[in-house]
Amino acid sequence: MSRLSDRLSSGQFVVTAEIAPPKGIGVEEIFDTVSRMEGITAINVTDNQGANMRMSPVAMAALLVREGYEPVLQITCRDRNRMALQSELLGAAQFGIENLLLLSGDHPCFGDHPETRPVFDLDSIHLLQVVAKLTEGHDMAGKPLSGEPPRFFPGAAAVPEADPFELMFQKYQKKVSSGTRFFQTQAVFNLKKLENFMTAARPLGVPVIAGVLLLKSAGMCHFLNRNIPGVTVPEHLIERLEKASRPREEGVAIARETVNAIRGLCSGVHLMTLGQEKRIPDILENNHIEW
Amino acid sequence: MIISKQKPREELFEQLDGVNSLFLIGCSACATECKSGGEEEVFEMEEWLTSLGKAVTGSIVIDSPCNINRTARDLRSQRQQVEEADAIMVLACGAGVHSVAIKSNKRVIGALDSLFLGNTRRIGKFEEKCSLCGTCILNETGGICPATLCPKGLLNGPCGGMEEGKCETDRDLDCAWHLIYEALKQQGRKNVFTRIVPPKDWRKKKHPDSLDTD
Missing domain, CATH: 3.40.50.2300 (Response regulator)
Structure with missing residues (x-):
């Protein structure tokens, strides 16, 4: 059983963070980053994030396991057909990778290979079902797997702020019925929306880890709003960063406030610190400071 | 055409x-x-x-x-x-x-x-609404094809990139699943939202394909 699964099932508040595999083969910098992540239950390893080609997340997650860290392997349907997805998952299990975050994937038009053929042979719902089948000892075609079946702790993504809510939530329900054991959400900024989302999601009984993105400046907010699907930084937060004499500190304060609000709502937080991993302890600080 | x-x-x-x-x-x-x-x-x-x-x-x-x-x-x-x-x-x-x-x-x-394969919007303006996949689910999606109108061809609802009913790839483009949702809501139907649509059978889209009606 993974630590993430243990902590979630025992009701402990979890903290996950994320790294991207290198654009290349050198991983020293990544391990340097990871070593600065204090108080983290598991580390997500992104899969050609934003449709930008990088080293295999399975290889990166395997390296994390080897060094004693617990990864959450992200696998998208964008770059692999159903056969490649299954063989990748079996390979991951062989390296002791249990936690999975199963995603459809950003469209290639956002990335550095916009000419590529997007695969999307399966969607995230199908991929959840495939993982369930693999753990039962057979593949998607019903063929038995040899030896011990792989052990996985599958998760899926949710977008609490999506509009219309009902449409997003119908897919959320499909993910629950397809076997997701946890959710990690896109960055949350609107706590009222998160509250409403949790009111609907809580009865379904699957733990939700809410995404918190560390903002650095107003400029960054504008960039996110323009370029990152599913992320909307509200105007009042942009204003706070604009008016702050030290925007980076203000960003940490906003993240800390968000985390503290989430403590009462969700099963954990997923921190997206984008290079400022050393601020993780400040963000997780429980003593809420009023600004 | x-x-x-x-x-x-x-x-x-x-x-x-x-x-x-x-x-x-x-x-x-x-x-x-x-x-x-x-x-x-x-x-x-x-x-x-x-x-x-x-x-x-x-x-x-x-x-x-x-x-x-x-x-x-x-x-x-x-x-x-x-x-x-x-x-x-x-x-x-x-x-x-x-x-x-x-x-x-x-x-x-x-x-x-x-x-x-195009629909004609007006003279000289054509839009793709069907991609000839061979496994049509239009009867439960209000006649709107997600395999074609969603750039990812997602069969079970919108991706996380949908914002206010628009597509992540182009904010001027309606999210296919939002169109389906609106159409079914208007008709008082749920269909595809209550059933998990299985993955496509790509043998139905084999190349080269043929049909003999005899």
């Missing part, structure tokens, strides 16, 4: 190396509608080729060059002009180019790029 558009002239020019004379074939069906290979476009192509010093031995606009036998018959009717040409330039979709290629021993130059 098959939507097509003319290849850029620079690209066509590269194909003309060593070709001194051409016979031109247009299409009176789809390519006429798309203004890529009708009478007018065949005439313009002839003018362009002539301006490059090429000889045009003749031209014909065939009623659907995708019809193999009709194309063979029309080629026979123009036998002499076709024979005089170094190459045949076809202003039709890939299906038309193929008919000509297998019914003539001449070099064939396809002048168009075939794009998609």
Whole structure:
């Protein structure tokens, strides 16, 4: 059983963070980053994030396991057909990778290979079902797997702020019925929306880890709003960063406030610190400071 | 209708190396509608080729060059002009180019790029609404195809990139799943939202595909 699964099932508040595999083969910098992540239950390893080609997340997650860290392997349907997805998952299990975050994937038009053929042979719902089948000892075609079946702790993504809510939530329900054991959400900024989302999601009984993105400046907010699907930084937060004499500190304060609000709502937080991993302890600080 | 558009002239020019004379074939069906290979476009192509010093031995606009036998018959009717040409330039979709290629021993130059099966919004404006996948789920999606209208072809609801009913790839584009949601809501139906749609069987979209109604 993974630590993430243990902590979630025992009701402990979890903290996950994320790294991207290198654009290349050198991983020293990544391990340097990871070593600065204090108080983290598991580390997500992104899969050609934003449709930008990088080293295999399975290889990166395997390296994390080897060094004693617990990864959450992200696998998208964008770059692999159903056969490649299954063989990748079996390979991951062989390296002791249990936690999975199963995603459809950003469209290639956002990335550095916009000419590529997007695969999307399966969607995230199908991929959840495939993982369930693999753990039962057979593949998607019903063929038995040899030896011990792989052990996985599958998760899926949710977008609490999506509009219309009902449409997003119908897919959320499909993910629950397809076997997701946890959710990690896109960055949350609107706590009222998160509250409403949790009111609907809580009865379904699957733990939700809410995404918190560390903002650095107003400029960054504008960039996110323009370029990152599913992320909307509200105007009042942009204003706070604009008016702050030290925007980076203000960003940490906003993240800390968000985390503290989430403590009462969700099963954990997923921190997206984008290079400022050393601020993780400040963000997780429980003593809420009023600004 | 098959939507097509003319290849850029620079690209066509590269194909003309060593070709001194051409016979031109247009299409009176789809390519006429798309203004890529009708009478007018065949005439313009002839003018362009002539301006490059090429000889045009003749031209014909065939009623659907995708019809193999009709194309063979029309080629026979123009036998002499076709024979005089170094190459045949076809202003039709890939299906038309193929008919000509297998019914003539001449070099064939396809002048168009075939794009998609299109609906007509208005004259000259076409939109893809069906991608001929062979496993239609329109009856439970309010007649709106997610395999085509969603850039990821997602079968079980919107991705995380949907914002206010718009697509992550283009904020001017409606999210297919939002359109389906609105259509079904209006009709008081749930259908596809309560059933998990299984992955597509790509054997239904095998290449080359064929159908014999006998």
